Amino acid sequence: MPLEIISTKEIIKEHFNDKDLNSIDLTLDEKIIKKRIEIDAKKCITCNICVEVCPLKIISSNIPSSPKINHEKCVYCFSCLEACPVEVISIKYLTGRIVKNYLIVNSHGKNEELIYNNKKCIMCLVCKKNCPFGAIYESEGKIKFDMKKCTLCGYCGYLCPSNAIDFKGPIK
Amino acid sequence: MASAIWYLYELTKKKFIKKFLNAKTDKEYTLPPKRYRKVPPTVVYPEKCISCGACEGSCPPFAIEMVYYDDYDKKIPKIDTGACISCGNCVESCPTKVLNIGNLIEETGSLPWNVPKYTNLIIDEELCVNCGSCKLACPVDVIEYNGITHVIDTNGCIGCKKCIEACPVEDAIKTYDEALLKSKIRLCYKLKFNRMIKEGENGDSVENKIPEIPRIVKSLCITCENCVDVCPGSIDLNNHRVVECIQCGDCIEVCPTGSMRIGGVPKISKIKDKCYIIYEDKCIGCRICYKSCNVEDAISISRETRLPYINPDKCVRCGLCFRECPVEAIGLTDNEDTLRIYNIRRAKDKFLSMIKEDLDEFSKKYVLSKSDLLKFSENKVEELLKNKIKINNK
Numbered sequence: 001m002p003l004e005i006i007s008t009k010e011i012i013k014e015h016f017n018d019k020d021l022n023s024i025d026l027t028l029d030e031k032i033i034k035k036r037i038e039i040d041a042k043k044c045i046t047c048n049i050c051v052e053v054c055p056l057k058i059i060s061s062n063i064p065s066s067p068k069i070n071h072e073k074c075v076y077c078f079s080c081l082e083a084c085p086v087e088v089i090s091i092k093y094l095t096g097r098i099v100k101n102y103l104i105v106n107s108h109g110k111n112e113e114l115i116y117n118n119k120k121c122i123m124c125l126v127c128k129k130n131c132p133f134g135a136i137y138e139s140e141g142k143i144k145f146d147m148k149k150c151t152l153c154g155y156c157g158y159l160c161p162s163n164a165i166d167f168k169g170p171i172k
Numbered sequence: 173m174a175s176a177i178w179y180l181y182e183l184t185k186k187k188f189i190k191k192f193l194n195a196k197t198d199k200e201y202t203l204p205p206k207r208y209r210k211v212p213p214t215v216v217y218p219e220k221c222i223s224c225g226a227c228e229g230s231c232p233p234f235a236i237e238m239v240y241y242d243d244y245d246k247k248i249p250k251i252d253t254g255a256c257i258s259c260g261n262c263v264e265s266c267p268t269k270v271l272n273i274g275n276l277i278e279e280t281g282s283l284p285w286n287v288p289k290y291t292n293l294i295i296d297e298e299l300c301v302n303c304g305s306c307k308l309a310c311p312v313d314v315i316e317y318n319g320i321t322h323v324i325d326t327n328g329c330i331g332c333k334k335c336i337e338a339c340p341v342e343d344a345i346k347t348y349d350e351a352l353l354k355s356k357i358r359l360c361y362k363l364k365f366n367r368m369i370k371e372g373e374n375g376d377s378v379e380n381k382i383p384e385i386p387r388i389v390k391s392l393c394i395t396c397e398n399c400v401d402v403c404p405g406s407i408d409l410n411n412h413r414v415v416e417c418i419q420c421g422d423c424i425e426v427c428p429t430g431s432m433r434i435g436g437v438p439k440i441s442k443i444k445d446k447c448y449i450i451y452e453d454k455c456i457g458c459r460i461c462y463k464s465c466n467v468e469d470a471i472s473i474s475r476e477t478r479l480p481y482i483n484p485d486k487c488v489r490c491g492l493c494f495r496e497c498p499v500e501a502i503g504l505t506d507n508e509d510t511l512r513i514y515n516i517r518r519a520k521d522k523f524l525s526m527i528k529e530d531l532d533e534f535s536k537k538y539v540l541s542k543s544d545l546l547k548f549s550e551n552k553v554e555e556l557l558k559n560k561i562k563i564n565n566k
Contacts (some may be wrong), residue, residue, distance in 0.1 A: 003556070008545055026542075028545065
């Protein structure tokens, strides 16, 4: 079940004012991905486990209050969320797509599967350079993923210019 | 003695004495002066005659008639010696020096003169398609291309009207003669007189008889100033411009050559049953015909085959493309053949251009709406995210 369905009729009307709206089916391939991480400061016990667990070391302890997260550098790997003993860290992962004149917004959980489309890949190696865990390497003219290192954070899919990397996760 | 000689001398100075001294004999009186031509003109070199009819057109008493002779297999001027006034116009107008009267040709030698003629020819620049047919047909080479249109040199023109025969467009070369000029001047006076009387009697409005301000066709204007004379406003003939106009339409009536003009003039071809055709199997697609053609929309390039095709409604059959084609891919056939090909090509062209236009429009709108939609959805998702986080935190 999608989280929300929003009509985009008004915007389409602005551009295609002279035509019947039923004759136009606008479906865009672009996915809009928005993520947000938040720590509930009231419930946090300031155990600082998340600071230790974070693979990028972007959570800094802020004793006596709850730890601080550098939102700009966070790749939303869910490590802190899984480690938190009192479950006060929440990550919201929303994707939006336009299907047949409607904007459909889905809420996702943690990614469970990485889909790499070899045909779409243009070998720009942006993913390799930017992978926070060094899980991507190149061999025989192809991109390979080291699934032991990979945390399925989805950062490479967000960066990929040709949408060759996709992630699948349960829709909440 | 001395006084007697004086008297004699004074006497000889008197007129009546002079008469006696200068008296001529009978024979001397009948001798014509040296330049007097009493003999009628003669056809000296009939084999050189090109049957142009210039002599016929220049003769004031209409004493010359072009008559067909079997011996020469062409028309040769026949002179009515009784009607001839020995003016020598025919000799002066003859481009090939076939005629002579007395020793006029020898006398005048290489002196320049305006060729005497009754009918004058003038080319309409709005109708001229610059095909050069008139230039090829002219026996005296007085037609020149001046960059805009073809122009006849009025001084050298012999009025043979061969250019009119060669011209593919109807009424593109106009004629005017003395009688027409005279009648137009008379009309001019009449109009002016009538207007003066009417102005005195009742103020009948002469304004807005014609729907628009007339323009002056530069190549047709012979600067007779009839229009300036009759115009209640003002006309600048030096720049060929109507300065002030009340749209009375009088200038159009008095113009002898139709130089004052309102509205457009269609280019009508003289030939209607035949038309040029481009054979697509021979055409190499060089587009020389397309570039050379001076008639708007007569030759178009097909979107499908990229080869030119002719529109028989617009084509004036001037034959310029036919002469220019390097591979002889253009021929003359029946009108229907050209029309059939034209209809097919035009229909396909229209269809293709329609599709392209629609696609262009749609893709433009699509791109615009896409960027707007993306911005809109991004904002929406962001909003939702904030709301969710807030709810969770509460």
